[in-house]
Amino acid sequence: MASAALGEELKCSICLYFYADPVTMRCCGHNFCRVCIDHVLNTQDLESRVYSCPGCSIKFQERPALQKNVTLGNMVEKFLSTHRDGAVISCTYCVDSPVPAVRSCLLCEASLCDKHLRVHSKSPEHVLNDPSTSLEKRKCSVHKEFLKYYCTKDAICICMSCRLDGKHRGHRVEILAKASENKKKKLRNVLEKLVTKREKTEVRVRSVEERRRKSQEKASGEAERVTALFIDIRRRLDDLEKRILREISRQEEKLSLSSSDVIQRLEIKKEELSRKMRHIEELCNMADPLTVLQDPDTGDLCDPEVERGDEDIEENGVGDQDLGQISRISHSLADIIRGVALYVQDPADTLLDVNTAGNNLLISDDLKTATWTETCQNHRQTAKRFLNYHQVMSRRGYISGRHYWDVEMSKLGVCRVGMCYPSIDREGDKSVIGDNTKSWCLFGGQGYDNQCSVKHNNNQIRLPHQISSNRVRICLDYEAGQLSFYELCDPIRHLHTFTATFTEPLHAALWVCGGSIKILGRSSYEEP
Structure with a gap:
């Protein structure tokens, strides 16, 4: 009964098996298998990032430290070595009532309790060991002698006769203790490597879990942004519908x-005409010519101005609906759809390439803002740098798909924003975006009284x-050969669209004098 109770104490409360590589939680002192408690803590880290002990449910804000419990591990190892299938190894000579054995004699192939051990032979050939029911495994199956050596060539335990006269004669051998230590040394090296690999694997698991968490947060934020975007679109469409109606x-x-x-005026005119018609009919039926000729009401009947007056009533009194005004209002619908509704944000950003920036440009640390300065920056000369003008390109070019990026231009100075091929000239008058066949731009600013132009x-x-x-959106549909510019107002307004057959990658390009331009983001869009 005592042995059974001890066995229960040596079992992990998570897996309900005997401890394997037992560790102790320093915070509360409870013991678990290392694999079991690591799995529990990893699950808690993934679900809530709040940790608790499975034994006492105490909560911790940080992952609790684990310490290997060597004493408990030795107890489990010794307990298991004295039991088989959960049964206590009993003394061979206590036949009346089973008494647990404390040692086993390899020569006698018997297990001994404390009482019988005291009277057992002390001669060297009686080799004592921990209690075991597999004593026959410690003898050579051929010579029935104790296994004392380890043949390194055949990787097998052998007896003295095997070494001297048997098939292992002449082989390199080691005593069991030394061979065991050599193997343990190798196993420890393997264990260290496995521990290192496991730690690296745990780091990778945490890294992947962190990326997954960030991806989920980003997806959630993007879903909220898109939901808000379409709520705003529906609101705009409702307002536009009401305006048109x-x-x-x-x-x-x-x-x-x-x-x-x-x-009403024509009805009056019709009555007047009917009266005149009746009077004329009466005159036409008269026989007296003098009465007909001297009638005072018929003097202006043939006046052409009377006919024109009738036409004026019809032409000037009724007009058509102003379809142009309705069309202008409805055009806002196209701007809303083309400028907003088709876009879905992409996580990639448009970043400026410092190696292309002119010497009068300051590029911000986040590679998002280009600011003009009178002081020459003396940038390192590169083949990609613009030499004569304060201009810069983006790092990345686009060779397919649909993309957009937004910019905010300062109210001071003059700015140009657009896109260009990487083969654009880097010096000379033809190197400015918009002034050559390899670039397209929108430009304006303080010097233009907010009157903008496009240029290619x-x-x-x-x-x-x-x-x-002062915010503008640049949209690229590479396959369709369209580069469009929009004013980011409410509602968004289409400014101009260039149509071309693109033959090279297109890079974002900025030119600024006396102010600054900030990139607000870059995105891609899909058809709804």
């Missing part, structure tokens, strides 16, 4: 009132209206 109703009411007035191959198109916002 109000305009149609207003014009319909105006047209109805105008039509009623014209109809030095051909300038002046936009018909001023822009009120």
